[in-house]
Structure formats: structure tokens, C-alpha cells
Amino acid sequence: MAKVRKLKGIAQLSRWKGGTKKENRKAKTVDNPLAQRGERGVGLKFSVSTFQTVSSFRPGTKIKYGPNPKQPGSKSFTRYAGYEKAKTVGEALKMGTKLADLCWELTRGHYKILGGERSEKEERRILGEKAYAKVENMIKCFNGPRGLNVKLDNPKAAQVLAKEEAWRESKLKKVREYVKTYKIKIENEDELKELGIHEAHELHAERKVCDFICTKRLKDAAKAGKKITMDEVQEAMELWGYAQNSGRLNVLPNGQKYEYSDTIGAIKQRCQGYGITPATKHYPNFVKLLCKWLTDSNFEAKFGCEFKCSAINLNANYAASRHRDGGNTGPSIIVAVGDFKGGELYSFPKDTQRPRVKVEHLKKEDAVKHNINRSPLIFDGLRAHEVNAFTGHRYSIVFFAASGFQKIKPEHQKYLKSLGMPFPTAQAVTKLQAATKRLVEDKATKNPMKVKKHAFSKSGRK
Numbered sequence: 001m002a003k004v005r006k007l008k009g010i011a012q013l014s015r016w017k018g019g020t021k022k023e024n025r026k027a028k029t030v031d032n033p034l035a036q037r038g039e040r041g042v043g044l045k046f047s048v049s050t051f052q053t054v055s056s057f058r059p060g061t062k063i064k065y066g067p068n069p070k071q072p073g074s075k076s077f078t079r080y081a082g083y084e085k086a087k088t089v090g091e092a093l094k095m096g097t098k099l100a101d102l103c104w105e106l107t108r109g110h111y112k113i114l115g116g117e118r119s120e121k122e123e124r125r126i127l128g129e130k131a132y133a134k135v136e137n138m139i140k141c142f143n144g145p146r147g148l149n150v151k152l153d154n155p156k157a158a159q160v161l162a163k164e165e166a167w168r169e170s171k172l173k174k175v176r177e178y179v180k181t182y183k184i185k186i187e188n189e190d191e192l193k194e195l196g197i198h199e200a201h202e203l204h205a206e207r208k209v210c211d212f213i214c215t216k217r218l219k220d221a222a223k224a225g226k227k228i229t230m231d232e233v234q235e236a237m238e239l240w241g242y243a244q245n246s247g248r249l250n251v252l253p254n255g256q257k258y259e260y261s262d263t264i265g266a267i268k269q270r271c272q273g274y275g276i277t278p279a280t281k282h283y284p285n286f287v288k289l290l291c292k293w294l295t296d297s298n299f300e301a302k303f304g305c306e307f308k309c310s311a312i313n314l315n316a317n318y319a320a321s322r323h324r325d326g327g328n329t330g331p332s333i334i335v336a337v338g339d340f341k342g343g344e345l346y347s348f349p350k351d352t353q354r355p356r357v358k359v360e361h362l363k364k365e366d367a368v369k370h371n372i373n374r375s376p377l378i379f380d381g382l383r384a385h386e387v388n389a390f391t392g393h394r395y396s397i398v399f400f401a402a403s404g405f406q407k408i409k410p411e412h413q414k415y416l417k418s419l420g421m422p423f424p425t426a427q428a429v430t431k432l433q434a435a436t437k438r439l440v441e442d443k444a445t446k447n448p449m450k451v452k453k454h455a456f457s458k459s460g461r462k
């Protein structure tokens with residue numbers, strides 16, 4: 001745990017693990033109220049190309065080390081001496097080097113890659129089966145730099161990383177401005193632990209600022225007697241701190257390691273049954289703002305009955321691959337915001353066959369293409385759908401009822417209702433499913449690939 005000091009009421013980290021060296025970091029001042037980060041993606045100062053080279057190694061990859069370049073008498077000198085006679089990557093790893101050492105010493109020319117590879121049979125004989133399996137697994141599990149959400153063999157890895165870094169930094173710049181302007185207190189790691197908030201400092205800062213701004217927007221709207229607008233929803237979505245989610249395997253595009261996604265409200269949680277997600281409790285005003293926009297938009301006029309939900313899915317900057325939702329009763333409302341082009345939703349209204357076919361076997365010509373950019377769409381999450389590729393920064397919001405909503409504890413239901421969430425009943429969901437079926441199947445037109453723009457204005461109101 002890093003030591004902590006405070007600067008004029010704003011908690012700061014006085015020691016930083018990894019990233020930029022202390023002497024090279026920017027001073028922490030009132031103008032720079034958050035802990036300064038090292039550059040994302042470089043880890044121990046390695047480039048993407050270095051990571052890619054090392055990840056391409058096999059145990060039998062032939063290398064040759066030069067004379068020991070370390071400081072005589074140091075631990076690193078002794079350790080280097082232990083593997084400097086290695087003839088392959090597998091031998092070097094068995095003799096004590098690490099993958100980080102392979103990156104570090106490659107960039108400094110401490111060893112050469114000779115080309116070619118010792119046969120697997122010979123490498124296994126020299127290393128031994130146990131050691132061979134260990135080093136092979138080490139190389140396979142080498143994920144690359146912090147902040148890279150695609151695999152290292154992706155030829156556009158460096159571009160992806162640069163884009164992600166620019167996005168993250170622009171978000172943090174805005175957060176710093178709000179913290180300074182409104183004197184928002186950002187808790188340090190020890191304080192977060194005491195509060196039971198298990199989040200990184202930056203993630204908490206983004207969410208705390210988002211919740212603060214949502215409080216302000218809600219008060220202003222109430223005072224003026226106005227509805228929450230799409231602009232205010234977009235502002236909140238651009239501020240929100242998104243967690244890296246690697247568990248939604250059914251939506252991850254091929255080759256992507258994780259996506260930025262959160263769920264607020266109540267869902268089935270791993271090993272915990274149905275309950276409220278932690279972010280819902282810690283940042284209630286963000287939830288209130290989204291629910292207020294939902295009710296202000298009067299979707300009931302479109303459904304012909306009341307829309308109900310128990311959760312809201314939040315996504316940033318990824319195009320979901322073709323999938324059907326799990327843990328969902330079906331009726332859903334989706335909208336996307338942000339500065340982006342493309343990103344349309346393809347839905348398959350005819351995806352009702354029993355037994356169900358694999359989603360990859362569905363015909364693209366049977367899909368309906370929907371422009372959901374600031375244009376809300378009613379759809380059935382249990383039928384296949386996917387997101388078109390896009391450029392720019394795209395944020396999407398999906399309102400839905402979890403399939404086990406009746407198992408959510410009464411006290412949790414009461415809490416969600418206090419935030420303005422229109423919590424469902426069994427009867428309401430039955431009506432919604434019938435209304436959604438009618439609306440979705442009406443969209444299965446003779447020309448299904450034509451982009452559909454929906455009957456809601458830019459503000460999201462009817």
C-alpha cells in the first residue's frame with residue numbers, strides 16, 4: 001500500500017509503484033489534484049513492439065547473451081551470471097531470467113536473437129518436461145502492456161493502445177478540472193478501503209465526479225421544472241469510470257481481451273445470488289439521473305404499457321459481437337451517445353427458432369439496422385443482435401429487467417425504487433414481453449437492412 005499525504009484537503013499518493021520515476025513526475029499541486037499516472041501501455045518502459053517480439057518467442061528460440069552489463073556485486077549482476085550462458089529462451093527462463101528481463105535486455109542489446117529454433121523434442125530433453133511446460137506457459141500468459149485490450153499479435157496493437165491512452169487522459173483532464181472547480185474530495189486508497197469501495201484511485205475519481213455532476217444536474221432540473229435531456233445523459237456517460245470487464249465472453253469481439261462495461265441496479269452476481277451492484281450503492285445520483293431520463297422520455301406511449309427494469313448496462317468504446325443476452329427477460333431499451341460514426345445496432349427480429357441455431361449461422365440479410373445514436377430503440381435482448389464497427393468514442397446504455405428480478409430482496413427493491421428505477425412485477429413483465437414482441441416483429445420489413453431512425457428526438461423525448 002502506498003504511503004499517503006494530503007494536499008489542501010485532496011488526498012494524494014506520495015509514492016508511486018511503477019510508471020514514471022519520482023524525479024520525472026509532475027509536482028502534485030492544487031492545479032493537478034489527482035495522483036499523476038505513468039504513461040499507460042509502457043509498463044517498465046517497453047514499447048509495444050518489444051512486447052510483441054518477446055511474446056512471439058518459443059522455448060527453443062535461439063539467443064546469445066553478451067558480457068554481463070550489470071553492476072559488479074549487485075543482485076542483478078549475480079542473477080544475470082546465472083543465465084548468461086543460456087542458448088535458448090527456455091534455458092534462460094529456467095536459469096532465472098524473467099519475461100520482464102527479456103524485454104529490458106532486448107531493448108538494450110544485452111542479447112541477440114540468432115534466428116531459428118531448437119527442436120521441441122531437443123528442448124524438452126534439455127530442460128526436462130516440467131521446466132519446459134513451465135516456461136511454455138509463462139510465454140503463453142504474457143499479456144503485454146497495461147492498457148492494451150487486444151492481443152499482442154494484433155498488427156494494430158500500437159494504434160489501439162495510443163487511442164485508449166488518449167481517451168483515458170482526456171477523461172482524467174476533465175475530472176481534474178471539475179475536482180478543482182467544485183473542490184470535490186477524492187478519497188485515497190486507505191479511505192476507499194475504509195468505505196468498502198474496492199476501486200482504483202482513478203476509477204473512483206471518475207465515478208465520484210460523475211456522481212457529483214449528476215447531483216447538480218438533477219437539482220437544476222427540479223428547480224427549473226425541466227426534464228433530463230440527452231445532453232445531460234451524454235455528459236454523465238463521458239465522465240463515468242468504466243471497469244475492465246473480461247467476463248462477458250459472449251459479446252467480446254474476436255481477439256479482444258476485455259471491454260469497458262458496468263452494470264448498475266440489481267442482477268445475479270457471482271457466488272452472491274441476486275443483489276445490488278456495488279457501484280449502485282456508492283454512486284446513487286448517477287443511477288437517479290439515468291432513471292429520471294428514462295421516465296421523462298415516456299416510452300410507455302410507444303409500448304402501450306409501462307416499461308419496467310431492474311438494471312442498466314453501461315458500455316464504452318466497443319462493438320459487441322453477435323450474441324443473445326443472458327439473464328434478461330427480453331424487453332430492453334438501448335441508446336448510444338458520444339462523438340462517433342457508425343456503431344449501428346443490427347437486430348434479428350426473426351430469431352425465434354426452436355431449437356435455437358447458433359448466432360453465427362444467422363443470415364445478415366435478415367437483420368434490421370438501427371441508428372441508435374441519440375435515438376432510443378426498443379428491442380428484445382433475447383433475440384440475436386450485434387453492433388456495427390465505429391470510429392470515435394461511443395457509449396451505450398441498456399435498460400432491462402434481470403430474469404431473476406423476483407429473487408431480489410424486498411429491501412433492495414425498495415432502494416432501487418428510491419433511486420427512481422421503475423422496478424418490475426411479474427404481471428408488468430408479461431405485458432412488456434407481449435408489447436416488445438409486437439414492436440420488434442413489426443420492424444421485420446421487406447427491406448430490413450435500411451437504417452431505422454426511431455420516433456424520438458435528439459433530447460430522447462417523444
